[in-house]
Amino acid sequence: MSSAGIDSKGIDKVRDWILGRHPERTELAADVDLIESRLVDSLAFVELVYTIEDAAGIEVDFESIDIEDFQTLATIEKAFFA
């Protein structure tokens, strides 16, 4: 973890975006359910998708979104950054 903060991985950008919306939190484990915990709600969801698109350099197809892919940081990493 010594120098990871400088050249952060894509998934860290996603984590930073979520933490940025919730100043009361300082960390976010990979297995926290983002929906159940209301860290990402329906209106913020689209911003999450754009954040992932920017960080991963991909385009997400809104028509075929699988919510399972967005459940936790771990599932997001697996689906978009693996």
Next chain:
Amino acid sequence: MDAVSYTAQWMAAARAQESEREDALFVDPLARDLAAPRGFELIERYAGGGLLPFISIRTRFLDDAIREVLAESGIQQVVLIAAGMDTRAYRLDWPDGTEVYEVDHALLIAEKRRRLDALGAEPRTDRREVSADLTQEWLPALEAAGFDRERPTLWVAEALTFFLTEEQAAGLLRLLASASAPGSHLAFDILGRALLRSPFSKSFLETLAADGTPWIFGTDEPEEFLTANGWKTTDLREPGQPGAGEGRWPYQVQPRNRRGANRLWLIRAEIATA
């Protein structure tokens, strides 16, 4: 009271909370007493997803629309459709001679009257209650209360179209158009379609459906929907924009062309002229 009346209590509770904020967008001193018994419980039940700020922003947007439309047009006939626990007749400044018709079902109107009487509330204009079932023909009841379709009208339909099917929402706009003299206006809100389809909305939408008040209708092309049903959009905003709760909306306002964004439309329109 039926399920939609609990929705009215929820709205009242949200307005009561807003009224107590330092930076309140409006103050509704009657809302707290109109929110009982279930309003505050429903705020908890439906928490999250930007609903509370949306309810407040929408209330203020429509307050502004009413004030500005009446001042600019000279309209003196205002109809609040499915008025619920709305207290605008008691809290806004109305031009002299304004008639405000509150249309809702008889049970809600009776309960609202009972509570407002107990509070000693006095309307600030000529307020007229219209008991009607909005799923049946209700214009005759409105006309029996004094509404005159030969005079221009401002129609206000707050938090109503969500609960309709697309056919019903279109039918409502056409019905209003059919009873609108030239120069009539409409102020209301519509959900975006993406919001109703987003997987992140699923559990909230399921809760509403389980409570008997499913959200059904939404569109991502509101101007086209209005045009197809007799109305011309004159002002279209989304929460977070100037004049629509800028600074109070906890989400980014997405550019119009951005795919997949969840929209909430705040709309002013005027009757289309042939």
